[in-house]
Each structure stands twice: as structure tokens, then as C-alpha cells.
Amino acid sequence: MNKFLSYVGFIALSLSAQAVKHPGFDVSSIKIPTGQDPQVGGLDIMPNGKIVATFHEGDVRIYDPETKQWSLFASGLHEPLGLVAEDDHTVVIVQRPEITRISDTDGDGVADSYQCLCDDFGMSGNYHEFSFGPARDAEGNFYLSLNVASNGAPIREEIRGEWLELGLAREKFMVDRKEWGAGIKHEAGRMYSRVPYRGWVVKVDAKTGEMTPWASGFRSPNGLGFGPDGELYVSDNQGDWVGTSKLHQVKQGNFYGHPASLPWTEGYEGPDPVKADAKKLDEIRTPAAVWFTQSTMANSPSQPITIPEGFGEFGGQMLIGEMNKARIIRVILEEVNGVTQGACTPLIDGHGLDMGVNRFVFNEKNELIIGHEHLSWPGGEGMAIVSPANNAPYQDVKTINITADGFTVEFLQDVEDTAELAKSTLVRYTFDYHHHYGSAQRERENIGLTFTPVDGSKKKFTVSLDKPHKEDFCYEFNITPSYNPLLCYTVREIPAK
Amino acid sequence: MSRTLLTLLAVVSSASAAAKKDQPAPQAFETNCKACHLTDRALVGPHFVHIQEHYPLSKRSEFLEWCRNPGKRNPNMPQMPSMAHIPEAELIEIHNYILNTEVKRVKKTSNKDLFPDTKRPRVVRSFWRNTAPTSILIALPTAEKLNVVWDSEACRLRYISQGEADNFPYLRSNGNSESNPGKIIYTENQTFGTDAQPVFKGYRIDKDGFPTFLYTIDGQEITEQISSSGESVVRTFTGTTPAFSVTAADDTSVAVSTTSNTITYSLK
Numbered sequence: 022m023n024k025f026l027s028y029v030g031f032i033a034l035s036l037s038a039q040a041v042k043h044p045g046f047d048v049s050s051i052k053i054p055t056g057q058d059p060q061v062g063g064l065d066i067m068p069n070g071k072i073v074a075t076f077h078e079g080d081v082r083i084y085d086p087e088t089k090q091w092s093l094f095a096s097g098l099h100e101p102l103g104l105v106a107e108d109d110h111t112v113v114i115v116q117r118p119e120i121t122r123i124s125d126t127d128g129d130g131v132a133d134s135y136q137c138l139c140d141d142f143g144m145s146g147n148y149h150e151f152s153f154g155p156a157r158d159a160e161g162n163f164y165l166s167l168n169v170a171s172n173g174a175p176i177r178e179e180i181r182g183e184w185l186e187l188g189l190a191r192e193k194f195m196v197d198r199k200e201w202g203a204g205i206k207h208e209a210g211r212m213y214s215r216v217p218y219r220g221w222v223v224k225v226d227a228k229t230g231e232m233t234p235w236a237s238g239f240r241s242p243n244g245l246g247f248g249p250d251g252e253l254y255v256s257d258n259q260g261d262w263v264g265t266s267k268l269h270q271v272k273q274g275n276f277y278g279h280p281a282s283l284p285w286t287e288g289y290e291g292p293d294p295v296k297a298d299a300k301k302l303d304e305i306r307t308p309a310a311v312w313f314t315q316s317t318m319a320n321s322p323s324q325p326i327t328i329p330e331g332f333g334e335f336g337g338q339m340l341i342g343e344m345n346k347a348r349i350i351r352v353i354l355e356e357v358n359g360v361t362q363g364a365c366t367p368l369i370d371g372h373g374l375d376m377g378v379n380r381f382v383f384n385e386k387n388e389l390i391i392g393h394e395h396l397s398w399p400g401g402e403g404m405a406i407v408s409p410a411n412n413a414p415y416q417d418v419k420t421i422n423i424t425a426d427g428f429t430v431e432f433l434q435d436v437e438d439t440a441e442l443a444k445s446t447l448v449r450y451t452f453d454y455h456h457h458y459g460s461a462q463r464e465r466e467n468i469g470l471t472f473t474p475v476d477g478s479k480k481k482f483t484v485s486l487d488k489p490h491k492e493d494f495c496y497e498f499n500i501t502p503s504y505n506p507l508l509c510y511t512v513r514e515i516p517a518k
Numbered sequence: 519m520s521r522t523l524l525t526l527l528a529v530v531s532s533a534s535a536a537a538k539k540d541q542p543a544p545q546a547f548e549t550n551c552k553a554c555h556l557t558d559r560a561l562v563g564p565h566f567v568h569i570q571e572h573y574p575l576s577k578r579s580e581f582l583e584w585c586r587n588p589g590k591r592n593p594n595m596p597q598m599p600s601m602a603h604i605p606e607a608e609l610i611e612i613h614n615y616i617l618n619t620e621v622k623r624v625k626k627t628s629n630k631d632l633f634p635d636t637k638r639p640r641v642v643r644s645f646w647r648n649t650a651p652t653s654i655l656i657a658l659p660t661a662e663k664l665n666v667v668w669d670s671e672a673c674r675l676r677y678i679s680q681g682e683a684d685n686f687p688y689l690r691s692n693g694n695s696e697s698n699p700g701k702i703i704y705t706e707n708q709t710f711g712t713d714a715q716p717v718f719k720g721y722r723i724d725k726d727g728f729p730t731f732l733y734t735i736d737g738q739e740i741t742e743q744i745s746s747s748g749e750s751v752v753r754t755f756t757g758t759t760p761a762f763s764v765t766a767a768d769d770t771s772v773a774v775s776t777t778s779n780t781i782t783y784s785l786k
Contacts, residue, residue: 058689077689078685078689079642079643079644079685096640096641096642097640097641097642097643097654098643099643099644100692100693116643117643117651117693118643118651118652118670121720122720132723133722133723133724134720134722134723135720135721135722135723136719136720137670137718137719137720140652140670140671140718144651144652145651146645146651148691148692148693148694173694174694177645177651179649179650179651180650180651181650181651181652181671202590345553376553395561396692397561397562397690397691397692398562399553399554399562
């Protein structure tokens with residue numbers, strides 16, 4: 022204990038002078054122009070290598086990494102929260118009311134065309150109806166996610182789109198805020214979707230702008246990206262019906278758990294989502310590929326991105342941002358019995374990073390560009406770069422796979438001190454699926470574990486457990502030799518022997 | 519043990535990033551308060567100056583009571599969750615820390631854009647007052663600071679306002695408050711004379727910064743430029759419907775004149 026305390030004391034002292042450097046990655050910042058609210062909602066790199074970003078105030082700016090100069094490309098947008106560069110003169114952004122293609126058609130460096138690509142979804146005027154995305158698939162088409170409304174506020178008098186005539190009447194949503202807060206809000210459902218496709222991921226054709234409702238059941242899906250398997254991944258935030266934050270592999274037609282969005286399913290004849298039965302919903306929902314344990318791993322995960330070869334030894338894995346901590350999380354996926362599931366572990370944790378890790382893009386040098394945001398919630402501001410440094414090798418879990426009765430773990434470096442490795446611990450727990458906000462860790466129990474080298478390897482070990490596997494449990498490891506000892510594996514499927 | 523260490527690492531490093539010169543923040547502040555309370559400006563919750571004014575040392579017990587059983591004071595801010603889980607000694611430590619942190623009094627920024635951009639013309643989409651949530655404000659380069667608010671769903675002018683438009687109420691509240699377009703001096707009803715709904719296609723911005731909106735009705739393409747000429751607001755159309763007409767909604771100080779393809783609005 023004393024040794025531990027003095028270690029912390031030492032770290033605290035050195036940190037007060039300057040943040041601890043990560044052994045494998047350098048964190049530095051990009052200066053945002055003075056006068057610009059430095060909250061980044063969208064980020065991409067143009068074919069010419071310039072960085073393009075959207076900001077909270079509605080601006081799109083281009084940054085030249087060579088000259089370190091910014092220029093204003095477009096402005097006047099309504100809370101843009103994502104962007105894709107189509108070429109050196111064209112970006113596609115998602116803002117509250119629409120997905121918009123913005124182009125500089127006369128080559129003067131400033132946008133002159135704002136084409137509404139698609140606005141075929143509803144707006145009640147509730148502040149919580151953010152629009153996120155786009156993620157672009159291999160064919161160039163776009164995926165957006167549409168946040169549900171929050172009962173923290175009612176709706177506005179004028180709305181866009183059809184009003185859902187199911188449950189609490191529209192007039193009840195239009196009372197003044199005092200009356201709303203005094204009681205009506207509790208009848209609305211904590212999060213509500215009373216105009217079309219709130220709580221959905223939708224697909225938009227890049228040429229025609231035609232919209233296809235893609236998948237339902239989302240709450241606050243602030244992050245879309247394609248995985249190494251070519252599949253769409255979308256994160257969602259802990260809250261009602263979401264026991265802990267999570268990452269979904271998203272397929273057309275699936276329902277991912279939050280019922281507010283369900284009535285916009287074609288031919289829906291079910292109940293008012295406020296009265297939804299968790300047991301029935303549990304039968305039709307697709308569970309998450311990865312859980313992010315609240316407080317321990319992440320409170321508000323953001324954009325997932327696939328890691329290119331050359332970013333450490335993690336090419337082909339994924340990263341995801343976290344708003345409430347100065348943390349970037351690494352996600353390691355695998356397919357078991359046809360189901361994608363996997364692990365998450367911090368990659369950068371502090372190390373000079375700000376909180377509010379919201380948007381990612383990799384440049385040609387395999388550096389990760391980061392846009393920070395908070396939107397008045399916990400988070401951060403500005404932009405940063407994480408570069409794979411040529412520093413001393415460090416120890417971490419490179420990859421983990423589930424086996425019929427345990428796991429196999431591969432480390433980045435040889436594990437010389439197996440006595441230290443043997444001190445690793447494992448606990449598992451699950452989360453409730455219910456209309457309440459969040460979930461405690463349920464059925465929490467410690468699991469004994471034994472590491473055995475695979476074929477005499479110092480890097481690769483089988484991990485055997487003193488209890489059989491359980492499906493739908495989060496396994497939280499503390500792997501002692503790792504620089505980032507925390508690693509959680511979400512078990513959905515157990516492979517056969 | 520190592521998990522605790524990890525948490526401590528994260529906390530300590532974020533503290534150093536924002537380290538103030540005076541005193542280190544107590545651990546309980548870092549864990550429970552810092553994400554929402556900054557020293558010098560409002561974030562999720564009020565800043566230190568505000569708390570110092572509200573809860574001086576003489577109001578220690580009120581501070582403790584508020585932490586344990588918080589209410590909602592500011593309609594634009596979320597209610598603080600209860601801090602009843604923090605032991606009293608640590609709450610006192612937090613209170614002392616807030617009181618002893620020297621903060622330069624910041625100029626009040628309410629009703630002012632944090633980074634004002636008064637350039638005219640300019641086009642700003644936001645939740646503007648008294649119109650649809652899909653509306654666009656066009657601030658025009660007139661001495662009288664005239665603005666047009668145009669609804670991208672109905673594809674029509676909703677009103678003309680006068681004065682500096684202020685988008686900060688939206689920005690500081692994430693859209694929970696409506697932005698202020700200035701004083702509304704003219705409100706209009708418009709009909710295309712057909713049951714067909716217009717379909718918004720976007721807009722172009724010309725070299726002078728004036729927008730031309732693009733939309734269709736029954737497949738017919740329409741363009742509508744919003745600009746100013748002297749102290750007048752001018753809408754210039756191509757390809758609109760034969761039965762198109764506008765009427766002022768109320769008594770107004772604005773005179774409206776039309777030609778075959780323009781509508782001009784002038785202060786009387």
C-alpha cells in the first residue's frame with residue numbers, strides 16, 4: 022500500500038509540472054483561429070491533404086497543415102455535427118435540419134453552393150434532436166443518425182414532418198416550460214420520438230438524395246463509422262433503455278433497443294413506446310457488440326474509426342472517442358458464431374489530451390486528428406493530433422479472442438515477469454435492459470484466471486477461467502503488465518470447443 | 519488497485535492541463551464538479567464568480583444544503599445532480615477552494631454572441647423566434663439593420679426584423695433557447711396558389727454575399743434571391759407560380775411594392 026501511495030505521489034508531482042507522455046504516442050494540439058468557438062462537430066481530410074472542420078457556431082474552416090493557416094470555407098449552418106470531404110472543393114455536412122452538399126464552384130476557396138441533399142426527416146424543435154454523421158460507405162452513400170427529443174424540454178409550436186398520434190397529445194407538448202416541468206414531462210417518456218425517424222439511422226443516396234430508414238432503436242447515437250469488416254458501427258449513450266453506453270454493428274431493418282423510435286417502423290401496430298414491455302422488446306432487439314462500462318470505461322462514447330496500418334501495431338482494430346474523460350478507447354472486434362463482439366481498452370488516457378474527444382480522422386502519415394466538443398455537457402474544446410512516436414516499445418494487450426472456456430491474449434512485447442502477469446484479475450457483470458436511466462452492474466462476481474503460454478511463447482497466452490462462460494456478460498480484466506491494465510470484453514456468443 | 523491508479527492518473531493529468539497558478543483543486547472537486555464548473559465562464563453550470571457571490575463563507579450551510587438537495591435556478595441550464603454522496607468535510611473543502619480561487623470578473627456575455635460576427639450580408643440558420651425550426655436569417659447590409667427570416671420548409675419569407683440578430687441564446691443552450699432576430703416589423707402571408715408543397719433544394723451565395731434560394735413546386739424550378747437595395751429589402755424571382763401572392767399579416771410600417779419578378783419592402 023505504501024509503495025502504491027508513493028507511486029501515485031510521484032506521478033501527481035510530475036504531472037503537476039506537465040502531463041505524462043504516452044510511451045507510444047505523442048499528443049499535440051492544433052491552434053484554432055481566435056474568435057472561433059473552438060468546438061468541432063465534424064472533421065475530415067480533403068484529397069489535397071488539408072483538414073476541414075465544422076464548428077459549433079455553424080462555420081466550416083479549412084486548415085493547411087503545411088502553412089498552419091486556417092481559411093473560412095462556409096458559414097451559417099445549424100449545429101453541424103459531422104462532415105465528409107468529397108473532393109478538394111466539396112464537403113457533405115450534417116446539420117440539424119438536413120444533410121447538405123457544400124461546394125466552391127468558382128474556385129475562389131469559399132463555398133457558394135449549399136445543396137440540400139436530403140431533409141426528409143422531422144424536427145419538433147426540441148433541442149435534443151441533434152443530427153449526426155455522415156458516415157460514407159464504399160459506394161459513396163451517406164448514413165446519418167437522428168437523435169431523439171429529451172423531456173428536458175417540450176416542443177415548439179411549429180414542427181417539420183408528421184406528428185405521431187400515439188400517446189400524449191401534441192397540445193400537451195406545447196405548454197410553457199413551467200407547466201411542462203411541473204409534471205407533463207413525465208408523461209412524455211424520458212426521450213421521445215414524435216416526428217419521423219428520430220432515433221433512427223437513415224441512409225441517403227449520394228446522387229439522388231433519396232432517404233431509406235435503415236435501423237431503429239437509438240437514443241443519442243453521436244458517432245458513426247465503418248469498421249475493418251466494411252460494416253457500419255454506431256455508438257449510443259447510457260440513459261433510459263441503455264444500461265451502459267455501447268457500440269452497435271448496424272444492419273438494415275434491425276432494432277437496437279430504445280423503443281421511442283419504433284412507431285416509425287412501417288406497419289407498426291404496437292403500443293405507445295412509453296408503455297413498452299421490456300421483455301417483449303428484448304426478444305426483437307439486437308444487442309451491442311461492445312459495452313462501455315459507465316464511469317469505468319466511458320460515459321459518452323463518440324465516433325468510431327478504423328485504425329490504418331502504421332498506427333502503432335493496431336492496424337485493423339478500431340478507435341472510439343469519449344466525451345467525459347481525456348481518453349481514446351481501442352476496440353478489438355471478432356466474429357463468433359456469426360455475431361460480432363469484442364473488447365475495449367483505453368489507448369490514450371490523459372497524456373496531455375483534453376476531454377470531449379468527439380471526432381476523428383487519420384491523415385496520410387497515420388496521425389490521428391481529433392476534434393473536441395462539449396455542447397455544454399462535460400467535454401473539451403480545440404483540436405489535437407496523436408502521432409505514433411518512435412519512442413520506446415511499451416507493453417499492452419495487442420489482441421484478445423474468446424475461446425470455449427476462456428480467452429487467448431497476445432501482448433505487444435514479451436512478458437518476462439510471469440509472476441506479475443499472474444496478479445491479473447477478472448470480474449464479470451451484466452446490465453439491466455429497462456426503461457430506467459442506466460443500470461447498476463448486475464450479478465457481479467470475481468473470476469479466477471490462469472495464464473499459460475501458447476507453444477512456449479512469451480507474447481501469447483491462453484487464459485483459463487475457474488467458472489464457465491456466461492453469455493451477455495461484460496468481462497472486466499485488470500491485466501497487470503499492461504500500460505493500460507483495464508480491458509473489458511463483451512461476451513455475446515461462446516465458441517464451441 | 520491498478521484500476522484506482524488508472525483513475526487517479528486520468529484525474530491528475532486533466533487537473534494539470536487546467537492548472538491554476540494558486541492552489542490545487544481538491545480531489546473531490548476534480549471528480550464531481552470540474553466537468554461542469556469552470557472558474558471564469560459558465561459551462562454546464564455557473565462559474566466560480568457566480569458561486570462566490572451566491573455562497574460566501576457566511577452562507578456555508580446554504581451551500582452544503584444546495585449540494586445535497588439542489589434545485590433549478592437557471593432555466594437555460596440543466597439541474598445539478600445531488601452531491602449527497604460527498605462527505606461534508608469534502609464539500610467544505612470544495613467550498614473553500616471555490617471561495618479562495620481568484621478569478622477575474624468576466625464581462626457578462628448574455629445576449630451577446632461570444633464571438634460577434636456582425637458582417638452583413640450574412641446567412642444564419644438557427645432556431646429563430648416566431649417561425650419554423652427550419653428557418654434561415656439573412657442579415658442585410660442596410661443602415662437600418664434589416665433582416666429577412668425565410669422558412670426553408672414552406673419556402674417563403676416569414677418576417678422582416680430590425681436590429682442586430684443574436685444567435686447566442688441558441689449557441690449557449692444548444693438550441694434550448696430561441697435566438698433573437700431583432701424587432702419583428704413585418705410579417706407576411708404568402709400563397710403559391712396551388713395545393714402542391716414546395717420542395718427546398720438549397721441555396722447559392724453570390725459574390726456580394728446575397729443568397730438565392732432554390733426550390734420546386736410541381737416539378738417547376740423556382741429561384742428566389744434575397745438582397746437589399748439602399749434601405750429596401752428585395753426578393754427577386756425566376757419561374758414562380760402564376761397565382762403567387764403575398765399579403766402583410768398585420769398593420770405594418772413596411773411598404774410593399776411588386777413588379778413581375780420582384781417584391782420590394784421599404785420602411786414607410
